[in-house]
Amino acid sequence: MAANISKIAREKVDQIHFDESWRRSKIDNFDYILQAEETQLAAKLYERESHLYFNFENLDALEASFLTRTRNIASRLDNLVNPAFEMLNASLEEETKSVDVICDKPSSCWINLVCSGTVNLLINIKVSANIFLKLRSTCLAGSRANLLLLLNQEAGAVRFNLESLMAEKNSEISVTFLAVASDNSFFDLCNRQQHIVGQTKSDVLLKLILKQAAHGVFWGLINVEEGAQQSDAYQLARAMLLSPESRADLIPNLNIGANNVRCTHGASYSTLNPSELFYLQSRGIEKNLAKRILTQGFLFDAGDRVLPEFFPAMEEFIIKSV
Amino acid sequence: MLIIRDLEASINEKDILHKISLQLPKGQITALMGPNGSGKSTLARIIMGDPEVQVTGGQLLFNGTNLLDLEADDRARLGIFMAFQYPQEVAGVQLFQFLKVAYEARFGCQINLIDFKKIVSQALKTLNLEENFVKRPLNVGFSGGEKKKCEIFQLLVLKPELAILDETDSGLDIDSLRIVAEGIRQAKETNPEMSILVITHYERILNYLKPDRIIIMHNGRILKEGSDLLLSEILEYGYANIINAGN
Numbered sequence: 001m002a003a004n005i006s007k008i009a010r011e012k013v014d015q016i017h018f019d020e021s022w023r024r025s026k027i028d029n030f031d032y033i034l035q036a037e038e039t040q041l042a043a044k045l046y047e048r049e050s051h052l053y054f055n056f057e058n059l060d061a062l063e064a065s066f067l068t069r070t071r072n073i074a075s076r077l078d079n080l081v082n083p084a085f086e087m088l089n090a091s092l093e094e095e096t097k098s099v100d101v102i103c104d105k106p107s108s109c110w111i112n113l114v115c116s117g118t119v120n121l122l123i124n125i126k127v128s129a130n131i132f133l134k135l136r137s138t139c140l141a142g143s144r145a146n147l148l149l150l151l152n153q154e155a156g157a158v159r160f161n162l163e164s165l166m167a168e169k170n171s172e173i174s175v176t177f178l179a180v181a182s183d184n185s186f187f188d189l190c191n192r193q194q195h196i197v198g199q200t201k202s203d204v205l206l207k208l209i210l211k212q213a214a215h216g217v218f219w220g221l222i223n224v225e226e227g228a229q230q231s232d233a234y235q236l237a238r239a240m241l242l243s244p245e246s247r248a249d250l251i252p253n254l255n256i257g258a259n260n261v262r263c264t265h266g267a268s269y270s271t272l273n274p275s276e277l278f279y280l281q282s283r284g285i286e287k288n289l290a291k292r293i294l295t296q297g298f299l300f301d302a303g304d305r306v307l308p309e310f311f312p313a314m315e316e317f318i319i320k321s322v
Numbered sequence: 323m324l325i326i327r328d329l330e331a332s333i334n335e336k337d338i339l340h341k342i343s344l345q346l347p348k349g350q351i352t353a354l355m356g357p358n359g360s361g362k363s364t365l366a367r368i369i370m371g372d373p374e375v376q377v378t379g380g381q382l383l384f385n386g387t388n389l390l391d392l393e394a395d396d397r398a399r400l401g402i403f404m405a406f407q408y409p410q411e412v413a414g415v416q417l418f419q420f421l422k423v424a425y426e427a428r429f430g431c432q433i434n435l436i437d438f439k440k441i442v443s444q445a446l447k448t449l450n451l452e453e454n455f456v457k458r459p460l461n462v463g464f465s466g467g468e469k470k471k472c473e474i475f476q477l478l479v480l481k482p483e484l485a486i487l488d489e490t491d492s493g494l495d496i497d498s499l500r501i502v503a504e505g506i507r508q509a510k511e512t513n514p515e516m517s518i519l520v521i522t523h524y525e526r527i528l529n530y531l532k533p534d535r536i537i538i539m540h541n542g543r544i545l546k547e548g549s550d551l552l553l554s555e556i557l558e559y560g561y562a563n564i565i566n567a568g569n
């Protein structure tokens with residue numbers, strides 16, 4: 001019954017937001033963003049639109065058309081699709097891989113991972129332009145995936161669609177996403193944990209640091225399909241705001257269609273804790289250094305989730321970007 | 323070493339301290355006692371430089387330097403240390419690395435890893451702590467006793483000239499109290515000029531530390547100063563007698 005209601009509700013949402021004219025304007029806007037030289041303007045445009053991303057069923061179709069459009073643009077503009085991402089567009093099996101990507105031009109990419117066996121992936125992204133990314137991990141029976149995503153954004157608008165598709169029983173995925181956004185940049189993570197079958201486990205953590213006038217958005221959904229019993233899903237987004245001009249909007253959601261599941265989600269905002277700062281200063285550590293140590297600590301706190309072989313890269317990322 | 327003159331302070335515009343005057347001479351151990359809410363911890367926080375406490379009047383001089391102009395980190399580098407009543411948990415910051423940064427700040431020099439490990443090991447041994455204690459995030463998931471020990475561990479490494487112990491003995495079992503007191507005694511032995519201000523409710527720690535004098539605070543004022551004879555009076559009759567006599 002509940003599932004039916006939610007289905008009806010979703011159809012209503014479709015009727016409201018996803019009519020043809022909206023779709024057109026959306027696509028046009030996206031083109032505009034890709035070509036915009038004025039980053040701030042693009043970020044604002046994107047911000048206005050981002051709350052409309054809520055419907056997840058139509059999103060695929062929408063993004064497919066985005067992608068076609070952006071690829072068309074790609075043929076017009078060289079290097080629009082980042083070659084480093086293209087490299088990943090293969091199935092990973094029993095692999096540990098790390099990729100460094102620099103996005104200094106508008107680019108977009110759709111990465112499809114098919115996980116079987118143990119898959120360990122580190123993607124280290126440095127962004128200074130508008131990018132649109134979609135990373136979908138399809139987790140097959142017996143797979144154990146551990147993803148570490150590091151993103152340092154100095155400008156532009158980033159839209160990151162992160163999707164974990166629990167397609168077969170006894171599969172597990174853990175995603176740790178550490179992001180630092182500064183200046184006027186706009187960071188938008190859309191996370192979807194889709195449990196199609198039961199006895200699957202997904203775990204996504206976002207830790208986001210927002211400096212200066214950066215704006216971060218997290219919209220996340222754990223979707224357990226009907227009958228996907230014994231699904232185990234966890235979703236947590238934590239943002240740290242380092243300036244009064246920075247802003248975060250965190251929206252975690254659950255949509256549960258089974259009655260024997262464990263699904264937890266959470267979101268939190270914080271600023272630097274004055275008591276922690278005083279504690280560090282009381283030991284002789286100068287104020288700015290103490291702030292830096294606390295901010296780095298916010299990210300290092302996710303260290304237990306990270307594979308030992310990826311730890312040095314994470315450490316370097318944190319020290320460089322904070 | 324430390325001169326407090328007519329100090330007045332408030333927290334959130336509520337007056338807490340009224341014209342406190344007190345001197346902490348070199349090498350002396352001073353015990354600060356008094357009922358809950360008498361302003362002992364506030365006084366400690368002022369000396370350390372907690373920005374949440376507003377000093378509204380008076381003077382605070384440390385070896386001639388006006389402390390009221392300085393931030394907490396400047397004061398720590400001058401050699402002031404406070405063992406917190408409720409040590410702060412700091413996620414994601416490893417105790418060892420934190421302490422190395424603090425050590426280098428305190429003494430204004432770089433120290434190589436091997437030398438620093440030696441200092442750390444020595445301090446850990448004094449407090450009966452395992453080597454991997456320092457690999458944990460700062461105070462996170464520590465038991466009450468471990469937190470208090472961690473404060474004294476930091477004291478041993480940072481070698482202050484003035485140590486303020488804010489209820490370090492609260493929540494410690496008898497064995498831990500003995501170990502902690504032994505740690506403080508050792509720090510004092512290595513640096514006999516160190517001045518210690520012990521804030522406490524109990525005589526147990528004072529039996530170990532043997533304070534030179536005892537100061538009683540009540541309602542933000544210093545009520546009485548005396549030798550350890552004062553301690554036996556408190557133990558026998560509580561604070562009521564002293565407070566009534568003072569009023």
